[in-house]
Amino acid sequence: MIKQPRFKKAILTALTMLVSMSSLMLPAQAADDNLVAVRGSFFDFTDDPWKHIGHEEESARFFADGMLVIDNGIIKAFGPYSEIVSKYPKAKVTTIQDRLILPGFIDGHVHFPQTRVLGAYGQQLLPWLQQWIFPEETKYKDPTYAKEGVKHYFDNMLAGGTTTVLDYGTAFPTAVEAFFDEAGNRNMRVICGIGGIDRNVPKTFMTPPDMFYTESKRLIEKYHGKGRNLYAITPRFAYGDSPELLQKCSQLHKEFPDCWVNTHISENPTETRSAPLEHGVRDYLGCYEKYGLVGPKFVAGHGVWLSDSEYARLSKAGATVSVCPVSNLFLGSGLFRLGRATDPNSRVRLVFGTDMGGGNRFSMLSVLDQMYKVGMCNNTMLDGSLDPSRQDDSAAERNKLNAYRAFYSLTLGGAQGLYLDDKIGNFEPGKEADFVVLDWKGGPPATAWHQSLICDRPTTMDQAASLLFGVYSVGDDRAVDETWIYGKRQYKKGK
Ligand code: GUN
Ligand code: ZN
Numbered sequence: 001m002i003k004q005p006r007f008k009k010a011i012l013t014a015l016t017m018l019v020s021m022s023s024l025m026l027p028a029q030a031a032d033d034n035l036v037a038v039r040g041s042f043f044d045f046t047d048d049p050w051k052h053i054g055h056e057e058e059s060a061r062f063f064a065d066g067m068l069v070i071d072n073g074i075i076k077a078f079g080p081y082s083e084i085v086s087k088y089p090k091a092k093v094t095t096i097q098d099r100l101i102l103p104g105f106i107d108g109h110v111h112f113p114q115t116r117v118l119g120a121y122g123q124q125l126l127p128w129l130q131q132w133i134f135p136e137e138t139k140y141k142d143p144t145y146a147k148e149g150v151k152h153y154f155d156n157m158l159a160g161g162t163t164t165v166l167d168y169g170t171a172f173p174t175a176v177e178a179f180f181d182e183a184g185n186r187n188m189r190v191i192c193g194i195g196g197i198d199r200n201v202p203k204t205f206m207t208p209p210d211m212f213y214t215e216s217k218r219l220i221e222k223y224h225g226k227g228r229n230l231y232a233i234t235p236r237f238a239y240g241d242s243p244e245l246l247q248k249c250s251q252l253h254k255e256f257p258d259c260w261v262n263t264h265i266s267e268n269p270t271e272t273r274s275a276p277l278e279h280g281v282r283d284y285l286g287c288y289e290k291y292g293l294v295g296p297k298f299v300a301g302h303g304v305w306l307s308d309s310e311y312a313r314l315s316k317a318g319a320t321v322s323v324c325p326v327s328n329l330f331l332g333s334g335l336f337r338l339g340r341a342t343d344p345n346s347r348v349r350l351v352f353g354t355d356m357g358g359g360n361r362f363s364m365l366s367v368l369d370q371m372y373k374v375g376m377c378n379n380t381m382l383d384g385s386l387d388p389s390r391q392d393d394s395a396a397e398r399n400k401l402n403a404y405r406a407f408y409s410l411t412l413g414g415a416q417g418l419y420l421d422d423k424i425g426n427f428e429p430g431k432e433a434d435f436v437v438l439d440w441k442g443g444p445p446a447t448a449w450h451q452s453l454i455c456d457r458p459t460t461m462d463q464a465a466s467l468l469f470g471v472y473s474v475g476d477d478r479a480v481d482e483t484w485i486y487g488k489r490q491y492k493k494g495k
Contacts, residue, residue, distance in 0.1 A: 035071055036094070037094070107165045108320075117132050198240070437481045
């Protein structure tokens with residue numbers, strides 16, 4: 001090797017460093033040209049409001065004049081406009097006025113193949129499934145029917161401000177493939193799987209356990225972790241699943257521990273009594289525990305009739321209940337015990353869901369509307385006026401769905417319930433930029449009147465929360481003005 005004088009070596013090293021630094025800086029500057037930003041009033045959550053009872057505002061963030069900077073779908077910066085704007089002079093800014101911008105809503109329990117059959121009259125769960133649901137879902141064997149259905153489904157979801165779903169597929173892989181393909185086209189963060197069912201169901205709709213295993217595995221390998229798609233191993237419900245089918249779920253769960261497990265639990269009194277008898281266990285949760293399915297990323301829908309023991313076990317396992325009050329009222333299933341689920345001694349992770357078509361609405365704002373009323377009924381039952389021996393003032397209070405608890409549940413709370421809070425749920429940098437733009441006066445004429453009594457435009461967190469309560473208690477899904485997915489606007493009201 002040729003010897004170099006010391007000073008020459010030092011100059012060479014310095015030059016090399018300069019060159020490599022500038023080559024690092026160049027792409028960063030070029031990347032800055034691609035930044036987009038949104039300026040407006042932002043509201044999100046950093047904590048669980050049920051941990052801050054009486055001071056719920058401590059769990060939230062509100063910037064009356066805020067800025068969100070987005071780099072290729074990912075949040076790069078978030079905060080007051082005055083602090084952020086000078087750091088990103090090249091970002092292309094969209095200004096959104098007179099609106100509240102929240103993280104996209106998460107629907108943690110929904111059935112896309114029921115899109116054409118919501119609002120089916122007059123039956124409780126089990127006859128409703130037989131009369132309306134299984135015949136409709138059977139049509140999803142046809143890929144053309146399935147494709148058209150999922151398009152309509154996602155259009156409705158976006159119009160409601162929903163950006164992420166945990167969905168039930170039918171028994172037929174074609175339908176689930178149509179779902180993942182369409183979600184991929186729209187670049188949405190979704191979880192879904194083939195719904196396995198082989199008992200108490202017409203022959204034409206059965207999923208034989210071997211076929212369920214093979215097809216679930218094939219779809220996991222094809223879709224799980226591809227783009228924003230994620231897979232849930234989906235035993236439809238213990239009442240409709242044989243021990244052999246649950247055994248296949250257990251096998252898949254061991255082979256693909258990263259996947260979710262999505263199912264129903266204790267929805268309707270009749271199935272809640274029958275399922276444990278069919279599986280020889282003490283209660284509904286026991287059916288899934290028997291096969292090692294209950295743990296983080298286990299999500300069980302409804303839970304209206306869960307016992308205190310089941311709540312304690314769900315909490316300990318880190319499992320999640322999806323809460324579906326619209327459906328529970330429509331099918332007459334019962335009143336979800338929100339105060340019990342949020343008991344700090346055995347808090348259970350929750351995600352709210354429409355359960356469309358058991359739920360007769362696509363809108364998560366309807367879910368809040370109905371949950372508020374269910375919570376108030378529970379509040380009455382627990383305040384001692386009905387039965388002094390059941391009086392529980394703390395549980396009574398936890399049932400009240402104020403705006404903080406409500407919108408936390410649709411955003412960060414739902415993301416925590418789905419173990420997706422590293423990706424979505426609030427405006428923390430590094431997360432995916434899915435959000436909804438709410439027009440607080442957008443509902444029926446009564447909304448504008450009601451909201452103008454609060455303020456013209458919110459300047460404090462308290463005012464923003466009051467407007468948000470009005471959005472679901474007086475307004476409706478017409479409040480959803482825009483829905484953005486991965487930094488791009490995918491829905492605009494009236495367009
Ligand atoms: N349990 C099993 N399948 C279903 C369904 O499709 N909807 C509801 N609400 N409950 C179920
Ligand atoms: Zn359901």
